Amino acid sequence: DTGVSQDPRHKITKRGQNVTFRCDPISEHNRLYWYRQTLGQGPEFLTYFQNEAQLEKSRLLSDRFSAERPKGSFSTLEIQRTEQGDSAMYLCASNSGGRGTEAFFGQGTRLTVV
C-alpha cells in the first residue's frame, strides 16, 4: 500500500510524559503537513514541511511541540510534558505538485492523555 502511514494508531499516556508520532508520506510527495483534530471540529493546521525544511508553524504549536523531517521522507511529531488538552487525533497529510493540490491523509494517531 502506498498511502500515508501513521504510527502508532492509538497512544494513551500519562500527563507529563513525552510522546512521539511518526508519519510516512507517499514516497514521491515533497510536502508534508501535520494537523490536529478534536471531537466535533475540523482539522487544525499545525505545521508544514517542504522536503526537509519546516516552512510554517501554527501558533497552536507551543514550545512543547516539535516536528522534524530529517531526510525529507518520514516525519516525527514530538509532544513533551503532555497535558490533558493535548488529547486529540493527530493527522498527517502529504502532496506535491502545484499550489493547492489534493492532499492525502493518513488514518491518524489518536492521543489520550490521562
Add this chain to the structure above:
Amino acid sequence: SQQGEEDPQALSIQEGENATMNCSYKTSINNLQWYRQNSGRGLVHLILIRSNEREKHSGRLRVTLDTSKKSSSLLITASRAADTASYFCVNAGGTSYGKLTFGQGTILTVHP
C-alpha cells in the same frame, strides 16, 4: 481567515434522497476542495473546483462555485447509507504552497 464555514452543521436524510451542503469562505481562493471523513476510511479528498470554474461533476457529486458570493455547494445525489460522514469544504489558496484550511464540517447521516 481562509476558513470555510459549512452549512448546515448537521443533515439527516433517507437513503435515495439528495443532500446539499453549503460553504462560505472569506478570502480569495486558488481552488476549493471538498473532503469526506468517516471512521472507516479517514479523511479523503472528494473533488476540487478551481476559481475559474463554476460547476464540476464527479459520479454522484456536483460542486458549484460562486466567487462573487464566496460560496460553494456540494450536492450528493441518490444518497446511500455509506455516504454517512462529515464533509469539509477546504480553502487551499492562501499560501504559496496551498495550505488547506478546514471548517467545522457538515455531519451527514443517511438512514437506510
